[in-house]
Amino acid sequence: MNAIIAVKQYITKMVDDCGSGMKVLLMDKETTSIVSMVYAQSEILQKEVYLFESIEQPNRETMKHLKAICFIRPTQDNVELIQQELQSPKYGFYYLYFSNRLGKQALKAIASADEQELVREVQEFYADYFAVNKNLFTLNIPCCYQNMSWKRDKLDRSIEGIAALLLSLKKNPVIRYQQSSDNAKQVAEGLKRLINKEGALFDFRKSDVAPVLIILDRKEDPVTPILNQWTYQAMIHELLTIRKNVVDLSYVPGISKELKQLIFSGEQDEFYDKNLYRNFGEIGQNIKSLMEKFQEKSQRSQKLESIADMKAFVESYPEFKKMSGTVSKHVTVVSELSKIVTEQDLLALSEVEQEISCQTSHSNAVEMINKVLHNEKATDLNLLRIILLYALRYEHHSGNQLHRFLDVLSRRDFPDQYKKAIQAVLQYGGKKSRGSDIFGGNTPLSITKKFFKGLKGVENIYTQHTPLVQDVLDSLVKGKLSDGQYPYATGSPVRDRVQDVIIFIAGGATYEEAYSVQNFCSINQGVRVLLGGTYVHNFKRFVKYYIS
Structure with a gap:
């Protein structure tokens, strides 16, 4: 797939x-x-x-x-x-x-x-959908809800887009949906009606194990779009924003004309394709290697001592020129990312985000936030991330200090729209809106240390958070995904180990979830997973379209 x-x-x-x-x-x-x-x-x-x-x-x-x-x-x-x-x-x-x-x-x-x-x-x-990665598609619908429910035309477009994906892949799947979400149920029921109506179109040869389509709602996991990201593609989208595979750097002072609009497509850029899911430190090392290869190639190219040398140079020139453009593009982007990371102290702030979203000590969270509120490098948007995570995790904690944090923020001219967003996110993705405990109250989250080598002065950073998508996949493959929490709109329970899974997130997916899918498939050989959503979010867009 x-x-x-x-x-x-x-x-x-x-x-x-x-x-x-x-x-x-x-x-x-x-x-x-x-x-x-x-x-x-x-x-x-x-x-x-x-x-x-x-x-x-x-x-x-x-x-x-x-x-x-x-x-x-x-x-x-x-x-x-x-x-x-x-x-x-x-x-x-x-x-x-x-x-x-x-x-x-x-x-x-x-x-x-x-x-x-x-x-x-x-x-x-x-071909009625936007193919972002091999394992990721979007319908490019930035705002599909009104008052937390589907806009009718966006619901219809989503059903049509998913149906087109299924037809393009020649799949007639078992359809399951998130029981706690009426929005997910509407998509599942709409697809069921469409497939029944267009039975001849979906009459594909049946596989030994039926493919599975799972419809989720973004509100079930509001944490993933809030966190800062540290894999290459996700980081570019988070800090620079990718729109239909294009990154706009025209605002960067002194940038050359050819680098103002950059295309990021794995089909057109081998380096990007190989490094989509590499962490930031690895990217620095890999770009250094790319530059060394380019320098080595360019030095060899200068040795035009014979006609044969000249002919070889001319014949290799398109590749030479392409490599030059690739080096320039990625060096420029990583340089811009590094500047933002330093200026906004993102390594320190990201560690706080991970600790709040994955650890249980309220007193530690309060202590960390008190320090962050006095961090002059912390932007309003990054402070909003941390306060939102706190508000979600400790929503009903007896010692909740959200109001005190907001008072402190008021003294530094924190935008009113961000204050409203904090209440809105609790309405959108708070405990009453979710069907499961994303913070691991019911099932412990595994905590993994990942070391970022290659960033000068940085020994490691914690990436503890696991998106809900990964937990759903784990349970599905093990045959333990609850029929009650994820009922069937079509088909019957699949008892054999599933092979093909499509997950669609109403309300938008993220590049972190695409990375989780890729990682899951590399561990679970023989399982193919395709992730999609109404949109591909970064935090700024998530706040704009779904919370504020």
């Missing part, structure tokens, strides 16, 4: 199936991003696609010599745009590919508009 390959195969097929000749790829806003996250523009150009256009752009130039490959979502607006396009065509022929199921009425409307009979093909290609 590989989200990137599933989407990429569709794109490759639609470009190849229309034959040779010059082509234009006509997309909508969402499908443009879906394609760009799995395919580099240079790769598509090699397939005779010479133009990329938006279906929403009305004033496109007429070029009858081009074939139009249209890849769009089957929305009412898009169907109407296709009708308008066919009534006043700008290209020679049209190959229509919809990213999800196309209704019969929509198909009739398109056929009626094709008076010149220019449409050569109409197909459903189920």
Whole structure:
């Protein structure tokens, strides 16, 4: 189960199936991003696609010599745009590919508009989701709730997106959901109705052990999106923000033009692909090795003592240039990350976060927070993290000192919106909203020390926290996932060891959870896990869209 390959195969097929000749790829806003996250523009150009256009752009130039490959979502607006396009065509022929199921009425409307009979093909290609990593997908819905319940259109979009994922992977899974969440139940029941309605589409050859889809709600684990992160991809998103595989560094003083917008895709960057889940200290060492290789290569390249040397240099130049760009990109990013870590004293603050979220002593937590409140390097956002963790963990503790902490924060002009967020998070993900004890009151959390080698002056940092996703996977694979807490919307209990698992988090997933999934699969050989969510959060976005 590989989200990137599933989407990429569709794109490759639609470009190849229309034959040779010059082509234009006509997309909508969402499908443009879906394609760009799995395919580099240079790769598509090699397939005779010479133009990329938006279906929403009305004033496109007429070029009858081009074939139009249209890849769009089957929305009412898009169907109407296709009708308008066919009534006043700008290209020679049209190959229509919809990213999800196309209704019969929509198909009739398109056929009626094709008076010149220019449409050569109409197909459903189920690439209706954004493939972030091999094991991570998102629907890119930043705000799916209103008053803690689904917005109707976002619920429908989520059901459609998950259905497309299942169809692209050829899976008809047993569906389970988090019993304590009505939001999770609505997704599960909606998928059940859709699969029953479209039975023929989901009639795949059955495997020996049925795949399992588990629908979770973000509120069941509000802790994971709050914590600072220390693996490369998660850290970049936390401190710099990744939007559809792009990091914007245009705000960095003196940065060169080519480094203002950086693409972070494992498909296009081998170093990034190999280091997604490495911790920060390892990244520093690996970039150093990359630079040494580059320097070694560049020095060899200067020895142009013969025609053969020159020929070898010219032939290797594209790789040489690509390596140069890779070195520059990652050195720039790690430099920026290091600056933020130092300026905001994140190593010290992160250790406090981990201690509060994983240890039990209230007095120790109070002592640590008292020190943090007087740390001049601590930003308001990082103070909010720590206070939120305290508020969640010690929500009903008899000695709760939340009000005193807020009084202290008031004297340093702590933003009012952050104060409101502290109460909102208790409503959103407090004890009454959750079905289990994420702080380990019922089941002890394993605590692991991880050493960060390579960061000067830093001996180690604790990464004690385990996302709920990992606990769910552990229980599922061992056959111990509670039928009461995670009931079945479809299918019956799977007694054999599961092999394929898809987890979807309504309310958004995180890169830390993607790392947990990767780590889980490396330990549990033979188990394949794909993680998805309505969005991929960092703390700032989590607060903005779900708490404040």
